[in-house]
Amino acid sequence: MIEASAEAKDPTLAQKKVSSARVLAAATLGPTVEWYDFFIYGTAAALIFSHVFFPNSDPATGTLIAFAAFGAGFLMRPLGALIIGHFGDRYGRRPMLVATVLLMGGATVAIGLLPSYAAIGIWAPSLLVLLRLLQGFAVGGEWGGAALLAVEHAPPHRRTFYGSFPQAAVPAAYLISAAVFFVLQGALDGQALLAWGWRVPFLLSIVVVAIAVFVRSGVTESPEFAAKSKKAGKAPLLQVLTKYPRTVALTIGATIVTSTDFYIGQVFLLSYATAKAGVSAPSMLLITVIGSAVNAGMTFIAGYLADWIGNRTVFFVGVAGLALLAFPTYLIVNTGSFAAILAVRLLGNAFNAAAYAPFAALLAAAFSVKVRYTGVSLSYQVAAILGGGFAPFIAQALLTATGTWMAVAGYSVAVCVISFVSMSLLGKASKENRDQAVLPAVA
Numbered sequence: 001m002i003e004a005s006a007e008a009k010d011p012t013l014a015q016k017k018v019s020s021a022r023v024l025a026a027a028t029l030g031p032t033v034e035w036y037d038f039f040i041y042g043t044a045a046a047l048i049f050s051h052v053f054f055p056n057s058d059p060a061t062g063t064l065i066a067f068a069a070f071g072a073g074f075l076m077r078p079l080g081a082l083i084i085g086h087f088g089d090r091y092g093r094r095p096m097l098v099a100t101v102l103l104m105g106g107a108t109v110a111i112g113l114l115p116s117y118a119a120i121g122i123w124a125p126s127l128l129v130l131l132r133l134l135q136g137f138a139v140g141g142e143w144g145g146a147a148l149l150a151v152e153h154a155p156p157h158r159r160t161f162y163g164s165f166p167q168a169a170v171p172a173a174y175l176i177s178a179a180v181f182f183v184l185q186g187a188l189d190g191q192a193l194l195a196w197g198w199r200v201p202f203l204l205s206i207v208v209v210a211i212a213v214f215v216r217s218g219v220t221e222s223p224e225f226a227a228k229s230k231k232a233g234k235a236p237l238l239q240v241l242t243k244y245p246r247t248v249a250l251t252i253g254a255t256i257v258t259s260t261d262f263y264i265g266q267v268f269l270l271s272y273a274t275a276k277a278g279v280s281a282p283s284m285l286l287i288t289v290i291g292s293a294v295n296a297g298m299t300f301i302a303g304y305l306a307d308w309i310g311n312r313t314v315f316f317v318g319v320a321g322l323a324l325l326a327f328p329t330y331l332i333v334n335t336g337s338f339a340a341i342l343a344v345r346l347l348g349n350a351f352n353a354a355a356y357a358p359f360a361a362l363l364a365a366a367f368s369v370k371v372r373y374t375g376v377s378l379s380y381q382v383a384a385i386l387g388g389g390f391a392p393f394i395a396q397a398l399l400t401a402t403g404t405w406m407a408v409a410g411y412s413v414a415v416c417v418i419s420f421v422s423m424s425l426l427g428k429a430s431k432e433n434r435d436q437a438v439l440p441a442v443a
Contacts, residue, residue: 019220020153026212026219027150028165028172030101033205033212034142035173037108037135040201042267042392043181045069047274047281048198052116053125068393069129073136074385080140081377082237088145088373089236092221093152096373097145098213104138105209107131112202144377147360152222152369160311163360164303170356171295171349174266177201178292182285224369236374240367244375247366251379253422254315255363256387258356260415261322264408265348266292268392269333272399272408277334279341287342291349298353311358315423318355322348323416330405355419387415 049069080100088096111131117124146166154162180201188197240248266288273279306314325348332344359380367375398407 022215022219023149023153024162024165026097026216027146027162028169029208029212029215030097031142031146031166031169032173032176033101033208034104034139035170036177036208037104037202037205039174039177039266040108040180040205041073041111041132041135042263043177043270043285044198044201045267045392047181047270048194049128051194052198053128068390069125069132072129073132073139074381074388074390076133076136077140077381077384078378080137080142081144081381082140082374083137084141085144085374085377086236088141088148088377089371092225093145093149093373094216094219094221096141097149098216100138100142100145101209101212101216104135104142105205105212107134107138108202108205112199112205140381141377143380144363144373147376148225148364148372149219149222151360151364152224158307159364160306160358160361161300161303163364164299164306164357167303167357167360168296168299170262171292171299171353175289175292175296178266178285178288180204182282182289185282185285236371237378239371240375240378244367244371247426248375248379248382250422250426251363251366252383252386254419254426255359255380255383257319257322257415257419258352258359259384259388260391261348261352261355261412263388263391264395264412265329265345265352268395268408269329271392271396272330272405273333273341276399276405278336279333279338283338284341287338287345290342291345294346295349295353298350299357302354302357306358306361311362312423314354315358315362316420318351318353319416319420319423321351322355323413323420325351326409326412326416327406330409334405 084096084100108131111128114127114131115124143166146169147163150162150165151159184193184197184200270281270284270288273284274281302314302318325344329344329348332340335341363376363379364372366379394411395408398411399405401407
């Protein structure tokens with residue numbers, strides 16, 4: 001007689017597997033949608049928007065203005081973190097995650113429908129910046145909720161691996177956005193791409209938003225939040241600032257490296273390679289697609305390893321690798337060799353994944369459950385502004401002011417040093433909150 005399966009013996013086991021799969025799908029799909037929306041703006045800023053929305057400027061100035069508008073969205077991310085995080089700590093993770101994906105998707109579709117400067121004049125760039133601000137507000141509350149949804153549902157020995165799912169959504173989203181632009185550039189001539197082709201990636205967002213809302217609506221609330229919700233504080237932000245100041249400062253410093261490296265590599269380097277090194281835009285987009293796929297895969301691997309050998313160990317390897325690659329990357333890009341550029345970008349993406357994968361578990365362990373949504377979101381989003389929001393703008397400004405890529409590479413190394421030192425000081429868990437954290441301390 002054939003022995004009954006484990007699921008047949010224990011029906012709740014199958015239910016748990018389905019629940020875990022849906023949680024991970026919700027934690028991954030939502031951020032993928034959000035970051036897809038966010039990144040198609042970055043790609044369009046590098047290749048399109050200087051022509052469509054800022055046509056009266058010379059190419060370098062137009063690109064600089066487009067990158068400034070890209071960075072403006074980051075200014076809203078802390079506000080989104082505070083407001084959405086507050087309600088997430090008061091009423092739960094799930095309803096806030098549905099709201100953020102709807103807001104983000106609506107703003108993105110609106111950008112796809114926005115008339116050009118030639119059609120409505122100054123209103124075009126003005127509305128573009130406004131919609132960019134709405135995107136930033138939604139993203140401000142998205143990552144923290146998705147990270148907590150995954151980590152708070154995870155078994156104790158798999159928190160970093162579960163937390164790597166929303167982390168992997170970032171490169172996955174950039175892969176999709178870059179792939180869409182790559183296909184469009186191959187299928188359309190330059191005139192058609194500027195006239196209407198660039199709108200397609202923005203309008204496609206409506207489909208994946210519908211899927212994300214469906215998946216998230218069926219996810220159960222975080223068990224830890226459900227157990228602690230009655231004890232939730234009335235002013236999460238005040239509690240975070242008064243009880244966790246050292247943790248907030250150090251987690252911000254530790255986190256800035258990954259966003260800085262990501263946006264310099266995926267946005268600024270795209271512009272630099274095409275404008276200064278003579279590499280074709282389709283070639284750079286293809287490198288970005290392949291590199292993002294490697295980044296997404298390596299994020300899962302790094303998250304799995306971090307549960308075994310420690311978050312900080314994996315993080316330090318990633319940051320050291322990024323620092324060592326900063327100068328060689330530009331030397332290789334300047335050769336114009338597709339194979340060489342692909343190789344150095346793949347290596348850079350692997351190191352970025354190692355540094356990035358542990359952060360969901362690290363930040364969740366740093367804050368008490370009653371203020372965790374606010375604390376995690378605030379730390380991460382402030383780091384995103386300081387480290388990544390204006391990174392393409394700063395890099396372009398350094399290049400314009402000095403005339404050399406070495407200033408940009410030096411900027412990248414400096415950020416690596418800041419994050420390395422911050423993580424060293426953060427340690428396994430900051431002394432001020434070691435007794436408050438519900439999750440186990442970060443190894």
